[in-house]
Amino acid sequence: MSRSGVRDGRPDVVVSGLGIVSPYGAGVKSFWSGLAAGACAIKPITVIDTEGFRSRIAAEIPAEVMSTLGSSRRRSRGDRIALAAAREALADAGLEGAARAEAALLIGAVGGGMLEGEEWYWEVARGRPSPRMRALRSILPFSHAETLGWRLGLTGPKETVVMACASGAASIALGADLVRAGVTPTALVGGVDALTHICFMGFNALKLLDPMPCRPFDRDRRGMSIGEAAAFLVIENAEHCRARGGRVHARLAGYGMTTDAHHVTAPHPEGEGMIHAMRQGLDDAGLAAADVGYVNAHGTGTPQNDRAEALALRRVFGEGGVLVSSTKSLVGHTMAAAGSVEAVATILALQHGLLPPTANLEQVDPEMPFDCLPGVARPAEMAAALSNSFGFGGQNVSLIFQRLAQGKPGEAQPQASRAHSREKSP
């Protein structure tokens, strides 16, 4: 970041707040502890009846955590985790009063309150009158934005972005453009998805779920494991952040967003759209591929995705040119939340100088010519990292985060979030 907080005539965008509810629990601290320990949170599903399905596991938010997040009678599961994660991000940023009120709100979402809607539909379809019709009001994805906009008192631009598994990353990217363009100085951006029957059944029907916890980049990988989460970032004009004395986690250096225009469910076999997204992101950030030390891969564990992503990474970074891991092996594929969950993971990795591992990776696929950090987190100081998110519909989003140099006068300093500022890197 320049001294003025402006590069090429555009304001710099920094990340000043983080918040998450993940299968490890509520809060950034528990999330980072789980990632750093390489703990796989993928377990037998409890919220959905899995009898008769090929895969019966997922990374759920524990019931004891959900019980602390407000009443399920008043709000959908998705709204409850979104509200908790958003509140943590705003508190972490120290964003209050008018500065908070003017923030934009962009939420990546797919499932909305579908879990509760399904319960109603199941009962009605089986001929049992249900008193739960009220749940239908929250069934659509935009319900999260309505709930958060109202409860948090936000008046800036409000959008619900539905870009399948790239939704969370896209909300961050599109929010960054609003900050850069001066539409708003701050934005609360992120994604949310709770487990739903339709998602669980759909990926089972497509035979894209591994009966065992997923094994991204493994030669014997058999698919993904779904999960649920909400993760939010406060992004901000760097000057605005500095002027109000805000803390900075990282710089959102740039992003790339492309569409395959190839197939509704399958990625382009040569990873063309992925390549363009990563290169666009590098151009946008003013970085060379060699400046990026770590990629938090989309890494779902499906044969098709991992093969295409490996090809794309090789084209952009060269064989072995970057360290790669998939945190989906730890917290599952959290769908619309995945891009923002992995953005938080990438920022924390930069801050702590510790890269989260790829769990369950025993025999690396020879088509994946990268060090995929199997099993154990690895200390590594680096200046920049990239987070990939891809989705049905050929959606490709690559986010690039930069650690800010310590000690440079006039620049915001990298700091741990308030919630975990005393934490030691394991």
Added chain:
Amino acid sequence: MSAARRVVVTGIGTVNASTAGGRDALAGALALARSAIGPVRSFDTAAMSSRLAAEVDEATLVSLVDRDAARRLSRICRLALGACLLAVRDADVAGGPGLGIVVGTELGDFTSSRDFAQGFLRRGPGGLSPMIFPNTVMNTMASIAAIAIGAKAPSVTVNQATLAGDLAVVRGARLIADGRAEAVVAGGVDELFHDVYERLAQMGALSPMRGRGPEGCRPFAADHNGPVLGEGATFLVLEEREAARARGARIMAEIAATAWGNVPAAPHTGRAGRVDPGSPVARLIRGRGATGVARCYGAGNGDPAVDDWERALLSRDLGAQDDLLPPVSLAPLFGQHGGLGALRVGAAALDAARGTAAVLVHGIARGGCRTAVVVEPAP
């Protein structure tokens, strides 16, 4: 809007209950001003408290997409695809890495979600169709259309009540202004679906809202008593002005300004008269000055909460220009659906092309989403 990259409208494609075609078809339907609302034809409403809608004829839809697409795609995908193809044809714009797409929808493909769930309820896990499942994700319409028109720049789907099409246009214009695309096909789509219609009627969300007065779409009228649903898709082709000029595009109008924001309100409610603490939309409208708007379209659709709230907000923000109130509503012609916002912007572009100085397309939705698009003649 960025001063460096200005955005113009170069094409329209619409498939609605009145007409299907490009800019001329929309202009014709607007000039005719004949309401397409009538008794629902596609399902039985005898046991329901609401019975009206504006439906797209299946024959119209069949003529817009090829037989293979018609066989493979759900109805809402065909609506979106048909309108996108018409828009691209109207603008004569080519696909490629500079072309993006933004689709706004309120309800998405509920038909496919219902069919997918029914498969399970009838036959268990073996009854689940892997072919239907992708349609349950709202971005499938954008995905299908992106493949057909070769859009490789960002493909974004936005989900919003009442203002889905407005938001899509706003987001599309931003993608161009921010340099993320050279051209964007932006608009909205929704379909009429039995289960949703029946539930909304049960919940009193449709005219006549549990029996108060005769059923009908009467925005801003004293006896308004709820919206009447429509269906269809309307997409605009937005382009960076210099690029459009360079290729000799038929420029209709300029998107001179956009704003969108949130007026905090409890979910699903419309609080008429609630104070908007100075959202971006309020600032934009007030900034236009006392005579900065020549015509105003609104999102009022007969829902008393939305109508009254919109009138109150505009009355405050337009100041002396109260001759623009109530704003012009197109809901009585086409019915309320996700494409209506883009259709309003298309109507404003047609006005601007005929010389109307500045047209404000305003929207407010239950839950507080508020939008504004200012359309002016292209310089």
